[in-house]
Every structure is written in structure tokens, then in C-alpha cells.
Amino acid sequence: MGEIDPAFVQGQEHRRKLSITEAQGIPEIDLSPLFHHQLPNPSAIEGLVKEIGSACKEWGFFQVTNHGVPPSLRHKLDEASRLFFAQSLEEKKKVARDAITPTGYHDTEHTKNVRDWKEVFDFLAKDPTLVPLNSDKNDSQVIQWSNPSPQYPPHFRDIIKEYIEELEKLAYKLLELIALSLGVDAKRFEGFFEDQTSVFRLNHYPPCPYPHLALGLGRHKDAGALTILSQDEVQGLEVLRKIDQEWVLVKPNPNAYIINIGDLIQVWSNDVYESVEHRVIVNSKKERFSNLLGLFPSHFTEVKPLEELINEENPSKYRAFNWGKFLVKRKSGNFKKKNEENIQIYHYKIT
Numbered sequence: 001m002g003e004i005d006p007a008f009v010q011g012q013e014h015r016r017k018l019s020i021t022e023a024q025g026i027p028e029i030d031l032s033p034l035f036h037h038q039l040p041n042p043s044a045i046e047g048l049v050k051e052i053g054s055a056c057k058e059w060g061f062f063q064v065t066n067h068g069v070p071p072s073l074r075h076k077l078d079e080a081s082r083l084f085f086a087q088s089l090e091e092k093k094k095v096a097r098d099a100i101t102p103t104g105y106h107d108t109e110h111t112k113n114v115r116d117w118k119e120v121f122d123f124l125a126k127d128p129t130l131v132p133l134n135s136d137k138n139d140s141q142v143i144q145w146s147n148p149s150p151q152y153p154p155h156f157r158d159i160i161k162e163y164i165e166e167l168e169k170l171a172y173k174l175l176e177l178i179a180l181s182l183g184v185d186a187k188r189f190e191g192f193f194e195d196q197t198s199v200f201r202l203n204h205y206p207p208c209p210y211p212h213l214a215l216g217l218g219r220h221k222d223a224g225a226l227t228i229l230s231q232d233e234v235q236g237l238e239v240l241r242k243i244d245q246e247w248v249l250v251k252p253n254p255n256a257y258i259i260n261i262g263d264l265i266q267v268w269s270n271d272v273y274e275s276v277e278h279r280v281i282v283n284s285k286k287e288r289f290s291n292l293l294g295l296f297p298s299h300f301t302e303v304k305p306l307e308e309l310i311n312e313e314n315p316s317k318y319r320a321f322n323w324g325k326f327l328v329k330r331k332s333g334n335f336k337k338k339n340e341e342n343i344q345i346y347h348y349k350i351t
């Protein structure tokens with residue numbers, strides 16, 4: 001078996017437990033009231049808003065069913081992802097990410113400075129995507145990120161684009177429900193995404209001979225507004241349960257999407273909702289695939305708690321920050337192993 005590369009070894013306290021706790025009670029929300037009525041039925045929508053509100057508050061994580069994304073499209077995407085990752089490393093590296101444009105193939109991502117046992121393929125929802133040239137506050141230059149053009153599998157780009165469009169529709173519906181659950185206008189968040197910087201990611205976690213030492217993806221919170229995640233039948237995603245701070249496994253459900261609240265909803269809601277830590281454990285025998293859309297706003301968005309949610313008794317808990325600068329700083333931190341800590345939203349917390 002040989003020795004594991006030390007870059008992959010997690011600190012003792014971050015390794016997986018030997019016995020796995022399967023999540024009990026992770027909320028599963030049926031979104032059919034959004035689709036089944038010509039005219040939305042106000043009381044059914046009200047019920048959904050309540051469910052989403054409690055799920056955001058108690059878990060920060062939930063699953064949705066009857067979400068409107070065609071299963072055939074999901075299947076087509078999954079097949080294409082398998083074909084892409086099954087290629088030789090040499091082929092995959094033809095569409096490798098580089099320090100300037102962080103899209104395409106990448107197999108050396110580090111989370112909290114430990115290498116993840118995985119490979120990814122990143123694709124922008126909007127091509128090109130406008131972002132700041134660098135994270136320097138005084139530099140206003142903007143550049144364009146664009147998508148790679150893999151030659152294989154056939155129609156890969158079109159399949160991904162079609163799939164992202166469906167996930168986006170779901171994302172905006174969820175944002176409306178979340179806005180209503182916070183007591184603000186349903187469309188309150190929409191304007192932030194006009195020039196979105198959202199990223200779609202395909203993940204492949206190869207079998208790992210050291211599942212007790214390495215993780216497929218180290219513990220982290222998602223930076224954007226929300227994440228729509230699809231996992232295959234091989235379990236691996238663990239969530240840090242709020243009530244007891246236990247790592248619990250999210251049981252795969254092929255008909256559901258997993259939704260998690262990202263850091264931006266935490267800031268916009270002034271901590272009414274919190275993003276939740278999660279990670280991926282690996283398996284010594286089985287490979288695992290997942291994919292996700294991270295919904296990110298326009299680069300020029302000034303992120304701060306919604307005015308409607310702050311007042312004298314409940315003042316803003318965050319200093320405003322520019323999303324584009326944050327994103328660019330975060331990306332450069334993930335690109336290679338670094339000594340300093342990667343940028344996090346708590347760096348903007350008012351204490």
C-alpha cells in the first residue's frame with residue numbers, strides 16, 4: 001500500500017470517527033406546492049416558508065424533493081461526469097485550472113491547508129464572469145474568467161450548461177422562500193445576482209487506502225449564498241449537527257438535492273441563519289461522485305446585513321465587504337498550500 005503523502009494527513013481531531021452516525025431528522029422538504037398550482041396556493045406556500053425557515057435555523061442544511069429539475073438531465077450530467085473523470089490524468093490536465101482562471105480540472109485543492117483526496121472540474125454559470133483583477137482594495141481593475149472547452153465527453157459543455165440552468169431556477173425559488181422566511185420581500189436577494197459569479201463543480205473522490213487519515217474534503221463552510229448539491233449512492237457527506245456538534249452522515253437520496261446555507265445568507269440575515277460546517281469522508285473501496293452549484297452574487301456586491309433586519313436593539317454584526325475581492329482572495333488561497341489562514345467571513349465580524 002505504501003506510505004500516504006503527508007499533505008493528505010488530517011490532524012488527529014479532524015479524522016473520521018470509526019463509528020458513523022447517520023443523520024436523523026435532517027429536514028426533507030417537498031417543494032411540489034411551488035409547481036403544482038397554476039396560481040400559487042398561498043397557504044401551501046406559507047407552510048413551505050415555515051418549513052424552510054426552521055430548517056435554516058435548526059440545521060442550515062436540508063434536502064428538497066419535487067424540486068422541478070428533470071431526473072433525465074441529472075442522469076445525463078452524472079454519466080458525463082463519470083466519463084470525464086475516467087480519462088487519463090494527461091487528458092484531464094488539458095483543461096486544467098491555472099492561477100489566472102480558476103475553472104476546469106484541478107486535483108490538488110487544499111482545505112485548511114490539508115490536501116483533499118479528490119479531483120474537481122469547475123465551470124462558471126455565466127461565461128465570461130467578471131471579477132476584480134486582485135484582492136487589493138485600491139485596485140479597481142476587472143478581468144474576465146471563462147470556461148474551458150473539454151473535447152470529451154461529447155457535448156460536455158452543453159450538458160453542463162443545460163443542467164446549470166435548471167439548478168438556477170431552483171436556486172432562485174429557494175432564495176425567495178428564504179427571503180420570505182426572514183420577513184423580507186420575496187425578491188430581496190434577486191438583484192444581487194444580475195452579474196452572478198456562481199460556480200458549478202463536479203467532484204470525484206477516488207477510493208482511498210487511508211480513509212482513517214485523509215478526507216475527501218476537509219471541514220469547511222460554503223462561501224456563497226447557497227449551495228445545491230447532488231450526491232451519488234455512495235455515502236460520504238457529513239454535516240456538523242448544530243444541537244450537539246456531532247458529525248453526522250447525510251444519507252444519499254437519489255431524488256433529492258441537498259441545500260445548504262452559505263456564508264452570505266449568514267451575513268445578510270445578520271446571523272439569524274448560520275452556514276454549517278461539513279466535510280466528505282472517503283471510502284477504501286468505492287469511488288464517489290457529487291456535483292454542486294454554488295450561488296455567488298455579482299462581483300461588485302457590497303455584502304452586509306439587510307437593512308430591514310437591523311435596528312438599534314439588533315445592530316449589524318458585520319462590517320460591509322466587497323464580494324469580488326473576497327472571492328478572488330479565497331480562490332488564490334485555495335490554489336496552493338499557504339501558511340496564512342484563508343479569508344473567512346468572521347474576519348468581518350463586529351465584536
Ligand SMILES: O=C(O)CCC(=O)C(=O)O
Nearest residue numbers: 203222231237278280290
Ligand atoms: O461532495 C460533497 O458531498 C460535498 C462537496 C462540498 O461540500 C463542496 O464541494 O463544497
Ligand SMILES: [Fe+2]
Nearest residue numbers: 220221222278
Ligand atoms: Fe461544501
